[in-house]
Amino acid sequence: xxxxxxxxxxxxxxxxxxxxxxxxxxxxxxxxxxxxxxxxxxxxxxxxxxxxxxxxxxxxxxxxxxxxxxxxxxxxxxxxxxxxxxxxxxxxxxxxxxxxxxxxxxxxxxxxxxxxxxxxxxxxxxxxxxxxxxx
Amino acid sequence: xxxxxxxxxxxxxxxxxxxxxxxxxxxxxxxxxxxxxxxxxxxxxxxxxxxxxxxxxxxxxxxxxxxxxxxxxxxxxxxxxxxxxxxxxxxxxxxxxxxxxxxxxxxxxxxxxxxxxxxxxxxxxxxxxxxxxxxxxxxxxxxxxxxxx
Numbered sequence: 001x002x003x004x005x006x007x008x009x010x011x012x013x014x015x016x017x018x019x020x021x022x023x024x025x026x027x028x029x030x031x032x033x034x035x036x037x038x039x040x041x042x043x044x045x046x047x048x049x050x051x052x053x054x055x056x057x058x059x060x061x062x063x064x065x066x067x068x069x070x071x072x073x074x075x076x077x078x079x080x081x082x083x084x085x086x087x088x089x090x091x092x093x094x095x096x097x098x099x100x101x102x103x104x105x106x107x108x109x110x111x112x113x114x115x116x117x118x119x120x121x122x123x124x125x126x127x128x129x130x131x132x133x134x135x
Numbered sequence: 136x137x138x139x140x141x142x143x144x145x146x147x148x149x150x151x152x153x154x155x156x157x158x159x160x161x162x163x164x165x166x167x168x169x170x171x172x173x174x175x176x177x178x179x180x181x182x183x184x185x186x187x188x189x190x191x192x193x194x195x196x197x198x199x200x201x202x203x204x205x206x207x208x209x210x211x212x213x214x215x216x217x218x219x220x221x222x223x224x225x226x227x228x229x230x231x232x233x234x235x236x237x238x239x240x241x242x243x244x245x246x247x248x249x250x251x252x253x254x255x256x257x258x259x260x261x262x263x264x265x266x267x268x269x270x271x272x273x274x275x276x277x278x279x280x281x282x283x284x
Contacts, residue, residue, distance in 0.1 A: 019172050032166025033195040058216055059194045063171030066191055070175040078190040082220035084275075 002075035005109040005134040014072040014099035014113070019064040021056050026091050029060045043091070055088035056095075061126045065115045068097045069132055076132045079110060083128035094120050099130075109133060138209065138253055143242040152203035153237040157196050161229040164188045167195065187226035193261050193270045194219050198237045201257065201276070206239075209253045214278035217254065222271045225263075232264040240273060253278045 027041045035057050038045035046054040062083045069076050089095050095117050103112035115128040161181050168178040168189045177185040227233065240258035244251055254277055261270040 017172060020170075025170055028166055029170035032163045032170060034163075035195070059191060059219060060171060062191045062194060062219060062221070063167065063173070063189060066189055067168075067172040067174065070173060070178070074175045078223060080220070080222045081191060082218070084218040085216060 003073040003134060004075075005104075005111070008073075008101055008104065008111060008134065010101060010104055012101040014068055014101075016096050016098045017064070017068050017071060018094065018096055019067075019117075021060075021089060021091055021093060021095060023054065023091050026054070026056055026060065029057065029063075033057070033059065035059075041091070051088065052090060054091035056091055058083070058085040058126075061085065061089055061117055062128070064097050064117065065099070065126070065128055065130070068099055068115070069113065069130060072099070073132070073134055075135050077134075078130055079133055080131040081115075081128060082130075083115070083126055085126055087123070087125045089117060089119060089125050095125070102129075109135075138244055138251060140242055140244055140253075143207070147203060147206060147239045148241065149238065151236045151238050153198040153200045153235075155196070155198040155235045155237075157233045157235065159188060159192075159227050159229055159231045159233060164192065164227075164229055167192055181229060185226075187228055190223040191219075191221045192227060193233070193235075193259070194221055194272050194274075196233070196235050196259065196261070196272075198235055198259065200237070202255070203239065206255075209278035214253075214255070214276045217275040217277045219275070220273040223269070224271070225267055225269045227261075227263070227269050231269075233261050233269065234263075235259045235261050250279060 043053045097117045099113045099115045110133045113130045117126040176183045178189045241256040257274040259272045
């Protein structure tokens with residue numbers, strides 16, 4: 001049964017997820033999204049551009065955070081999601097996406113959720129906030 | 136280089152400088168969602184009666200022009216992508232014909248250790264084939280004044 005607004009407490013943590021950012025999966029994403037820049041799916045080309053390797057597209061990171069919300073609350077409706085791409089997530093790395101409920105609005109039955117993606121070194125590479133409506 | 140933010144706002148915000156059209160294809164909707172790890176069936180299964188694009192799907196769309204012609208370039212180039220804010224309004228369904236209208240929504244500066252950075256908020260407003268608004272995406276681009284370092 002899907003989570004409801006009344007089930008959620010202020011400060012609740014969403015179960016973290018370890019997103020698949022392997023080269024094969026990022027290529028699936030870039031194909032579906034039409035993002036043809038080689039720096040997203042070719043390590044060698046990314047290094048030629050001065051990057052340490054291929055990088056995960058920012059909008060894929062944002063999609064990972066949306067998926068984090070839906071895995072926690074499949075019936076959630078995302079009313080707004082704002083993400084800041086502080087630093088790249090590397091393809092073939094092992095990031096972790098997390099979220100925590102920072103506010104509840106009883107009138108609109110919406111939650112504010114702070115979102116992050118960290119790399120293996122626990123560096124926060126992507127931050128965001130989402131406004132989410134629950135039944 | 137001195138940045139006159141008020142002049143930039145006055146001269147460049149509030150008008151549509153680009154319009155582009157896209158079609159929401161089933162395979163792309165599924166591929167985008169599943170690659171991100173989405174598991175809710177309304178985003179991953181075309182046979183679901185409520186099948187639709189994930190909320191941030193329109194952030195994949197880029198118009199024909201990133202900035203209006205002759206928009207000043209600080210430090211050269213378009214800068215880098217600092218973030219995106221998506222406000223879904225209505226579902227995007229498979230087969231929808233999406234029209235995107237671009238405008239410069241805001242311009243502001245921040246100054247840090249690496250110098251002054253110019254933030255340009257490129258807003259894309261999306262509507263479907265019935266003219267119904269479906270989403271707004273604010274794309275924050277940053278240009279850095281390398282001469283100030």
